Structure formats: C-alpha cells, structure tokens
Amino acid sequence: MSDQDLVVETVRDILSGFEPFALTAERRWDAGLWAALADAGLTGVGLPEEAGGSGGELADAVAIVRTLAAGAGAVPVAEQLLVATPALVAADLDLPSPQEPTTFAIADAVTVHPVDNGDGPGRFTLTGTVPDVAWAGVASSVVVLAPAPAGIEGAVLALVDASSLPATDAANLAGEPRGSLVLDRAGCSGALLSAAQAGEVRARYALARAVQLAAALEQVLAWTVQYAGERHQFGRPLGRFQAIQMELAEMAGEVTAVTALTDAAVQALDRGEDVVLAAAAAKVRAGAAVEVVARLAHQVHGAIGFTQEHKLHHLTRRLWSWRDEAGSDLAWARVLGAGVLAGGPDALWPALTRVV
C-alpha cells in the first residue's frame, strides 16, 4: 500500500454517501460533501498545522483531489488544496479557515492599489471584474492573482473575502459555478509576487486541472470497460466485439499517457522544481486525451450515456470544461511551445528533456 491509500479510502468512504447530481443554479455545489470532508480534516491536507491545516504531503492532497475528481464531487477542493492555499503559504500570507471553501481566480483586468494604513505593506484595494471564478458564489474566500499596482513589476496575490460579494450565475458545461465577481475598492491583504512567482501560481492552477482531468479520464475508461462487459448485443457483451476492443484500447493509451505525464509533473512540483512547462505539458496532454476518451466513451455507452439518467455525463461534461479552464488549451500549448524554444531551436531536445 502506498502512503496515500488510506487517504483515498477515507475519501471514497465519504463520497459513497454523496451521489453525484446534476448541478443547477438552485443547487450549485455539494455542501453536505464539503462539510463531511471538512469534518474529517481533509480540506486542510497539505497545509502546515501551524497555519491551521491538517499537515500531510502534497501527494496526500493530490490523492484527495484525484479521488474527488473521479467521483465528480462538486466541491472546491482542487482549488483550495492545490492552488489557493499553497499560494498563500508561499507568499507568507495568513490562511482563512480550511473549514470554509477558498477558491482561486486569475484577475488580469483588476486594478490594484496599495493601501498605507500605517501598518506597513501588505494591504491593497482591488477594483474591477474577475471573470470565470471557479465556485463563485460558493467559496467564502477567493485568492486572486492580479497585476501589480502601476509602476511595479510582477503581480499581487490577494485574499478577497467573497462572503458578501454577489456573483453572476455563469456555469461551465458541467454546471460548476464559473461566475464573475465585481470588486469595487475591495480591501484585502496581499503580497507582491515576481513575474516568475506569478507564473508558478498559474502553473499550479493548470496542474491542478490536469490532475483532475487525469483522474476523471481514468474513471471514464473504467466505467466504459465495465459497461462494455455488462451490456449485451447480438448475444454477447459489447467488449467481445473487436471494433469495441480497439476503441477501448485507444482510450487506455490516452489515459496511460496522461497519467504518466501528470504524475511526473506532480513529482517535479514536490521536488520544488520550476513546473511551468511541466504543468503546461500535462494540461495540454490531458486536454488532447479528452477529445478521444469522451468521444469513445459516449460511443460505447450508446444513447443511455447521452442522457442525465446515466452517470457518464458527470465526468464527460467536466472533462470538456476542465480542459479549457485554468488557461485555455491553446494558451498553454503556446506557453509550452515558446518554453521549449526559449534556448533557440538547436536546443529543442535538451529543453524537452529538462521539462520533466
């Protein structure tokens, strides 16, 4: 057993009490699942105990995120455990309670002003619209990455209290809240980041989505293999037909590729390496697999998989959304292309072998 098996088992136990459901504007997240995870201390894993977390390693946090992604858990755990709170810890900012959901958002169009209230640096006001906020209206805090105040290089990482901020009703293809928040001279604590540090935070966000994609892709493959074994047509299981076997094997190839690269990127993060290109690669590779895996999963499942009566949509709709979140697929493909060319085209191969 790996060190993470117990964590996975605990999360699965909890998940078994909360069936995935189709998210709507009336019911936009699984508050009960969140409460159960928070009670078990799982929403603070990977965070130092002195900062109010539950301790544990990055690998534990990743295992939790993977398990919840595979189970289509409608809770902001990936954002909280893998992006928002690690970014706060790295910036030496105080953490909100891990019992309350904290999300992360990129706010390129927000203007930031420093506030000098006599207590020294670290207070800012933020003004503008933050679009595509994961779990907007659900999360009580939002860690925002915004451009630094005029005249300063880099970015500001700020902790915004979202409990009283209205959010628009937008959602992604799976119904997960992705509304906008409007900030009007919102006062908050924050820290200045260098451009490189800001890039690492963005990469963490992309890697978090890649981890979720990898787990959901694996689960979709498992469901499809299981369905092909159970569903009979022409007097035998679908999985006995060679045409279906070819499709399932193609799915398995995609899933294996995504897992291998995502695991390697997570390990690089754990070693403290610069993971911008590794995260870009993992995200782009996972995104490419979505097309194949979701298409073939639906093809094998037939009409029932095209309805909300079957569970498949909980993951395929998330896959179609996650691949373009935390930076679009195209944006990360360009980052990776530019990154491996940074040393000139003659150094492409050495650059590739350094990514992970």
Added chain:
Amino acid sequence: MSSDSLTLTPAPRSDAAEQVRAEVREFLAAELAAGTFTTHVDTWLSGVDPAFSRKLGERGWLGMTWPKRYGGHERSAMERYAVTEELLAAGAPVAAHWIADRQSGPNLLSYGTERQRQEILPRIAAGECFFVIGMSEPDSGSDLASIRTKAVRNGDGDWVVDGAKVWTSNAHTSHYGIVLVRTAPADPAHRHAGMSQLLVDLSLPGITINPIRILDGGHHFNEVVFDQVVVPGDMLLGEEGNGWHQVTAELAFERSGPERFLSTYPLVAEFARRVADSGDAAALATLGRLSARLLALRQMSLRIAAALDRGELPNIPAALVKDVGTTFEGDVIEEIRKVVDVTPSLDSADPLGRALAEAQLHAPGYTLRGGTNEILRGIVARGLGLR
C-alpha cells in the same frame, strides 16, 4: 479497476542516466561537427553505419545492461534509455547494431547456452556483430503462429532449415538471425506449440538474401530464403518447442523503447527551426502540442525502463507505448503540414522539405513493424479484461 495491469509506477530519477546522457550529447556534437554522419529520419531502420556502431561499442554504449563477463557494462535500463534516446533524437546512424543490442542480446542472455553467450555477446557489445529478426514470413504476418519455415534434425543432430522470412531489416549487413521455426508439425488444437528459435549464421550455405525496396527506394528489408540450410545442433536457442514463449518475451524489449516515438523526431527538430524563424502563433501552439505528446510518451517509456530494472517484463504497457508512440510518429507529419508551407521532396533544398519527405515515405511502417497497432490493441484489450 481492470486497467491496473496497464499502469506502472513512475520511474525514479537517475543521476547516472543524466551523466551518461551528457556524455552522449558531447560525443554526438563532436561527430556531427566532424561530419561523420548527417541527421535523418527513422535511422534505426535506415542508418546502417558499422563504423559508427563500433564507436558506440568502444564507449560502452552497447550491451549496457548486460553482465561484464559477457562484454556488458552492468548499467541500468534507465541509463540505456538515456543513451538510445539521445542517439535517436540526433538522427544518428544506429541501424546496424539496433536489433542485436535491443533484443537479440537480451534474448541470448535469457535463453542462450553459456557457449552461445560467450561467443556472441561480447561481439555485439563491441559493435561488431549484428542481428536480424526472423519472425514474419510471406504468408505469416500478424498471425505469427502460422509460420511454415521448418527445422528438422538430421542424423548428425543438426537442424535442416527450409522456408523463408521477410521484412528482415538489414539482413544483408548482419551476421546472425534469430529465426523462429517449426520444429514440430502445426497442431490446430495447440497453435503456439511446436515452435523453436534457432541462432542462424547468415553466411551459411543455402541462405539467399533478396532485397525488398521500401517506398523511398531504400534497401533495408530483405527476403531471406533457407534452402536445406544445415544449422549446427548446438545453435538451438533456448528450449525446443518453447519458441512462442521466447518470442513473446522478446517483444517487451522490442515494443517499449524510445524508437517507438522518436522515429520522426528529426522532422520535429526541423519544424522547430521554422517556428523560431517565423514566430507564427499557430505553429508555436503546434510545437507545444507535439511536445506535450512526446513528453508523455517519454514518461511512459521511462516507466517501462524502470520496470525492466526491477526484473519485470511488462508486455501490456509495452504494447501501449508502441500503439500511442507510433501513432504520434505519423501524426507529426500531418500536424506540421497544417501550419507551415512546405513541399515534401527528398531532393528539396529545404531541410524541412527533405525531413518531411523521409518521414512520409517511411510512415506506413511505423504502425506495422514490431506488431501492427491492431494486434497491439488486442493485447491491451486483454489487459483490460475484455478477451
């Protein structure tokens, strides 16, 4: 879940592999500067250069994982991975020794007699002895168990071989073949029984090697005809009747290496030069997408190298690497064509046009050699529990 047999644990980091990688890079840069080779696509099939192979042998980069008493260097599969990957990325001429180093040597280590090992392995490791694979026949492709080449013992205890093998890469520049033969009549109830592997010296009387030209006119493939060829009795490899099992074991080595996704890497490298010159955003994204696929394949292949170091023979993950990897090798051509203006020609003054032409004319082979992708997906489907 049922796909557990497809997954392997991540490869550990290997400082030794990075060390030897740097040495190989330095060697290749010097060789390129000296003009001893020029970069081409798919050189592990078409780049036969015995002098280059001997140089690799002198540096200890052949037979790397084998015991020292057989001329090997007792290094890890991870180190060997780094060496082979660097050679392929540079498009270096590695075809002469490729099969011997990759699978014939390991096959001899697993099944050879002490004398066979002593005589042959040190010469492979020195880059002086080259091998061919004797599996496919004119009437037996994917259905390997249907081979008809037969070996019958004569009164002296030697084997008399009759039949023909095809697609035998570089038989005309190699010394030995490991030839799969029927040593007992085919039994429809036990299709995999009655086959054996023979170590055949390709200079023996009765062997005729006929060239088969591939699409670009290159002579790499051959038909090797055996007419009453007398193979000494002690050249049986492994056990009589165990040929099918031995062939299957060989395939884990054959299917998982970086040559299953780097055959067209020199084309990607040329494409990168064009992208750097043009700065075109779509081409840059394509380079990113191709890079992401390549990086995932490296991790898959590295996991297998690590599994080989643990003494495992991961046949199903190896089949997956080859399926995904060889598909990528061909896709490279189409992805690049979508974003750059280029006309493929072997005579092009444009290196990108030449690389594209080489890659295109070799493309049908990528997803056929070493087991078609349909056969591989059947193996994966078995791993998924479907058959």
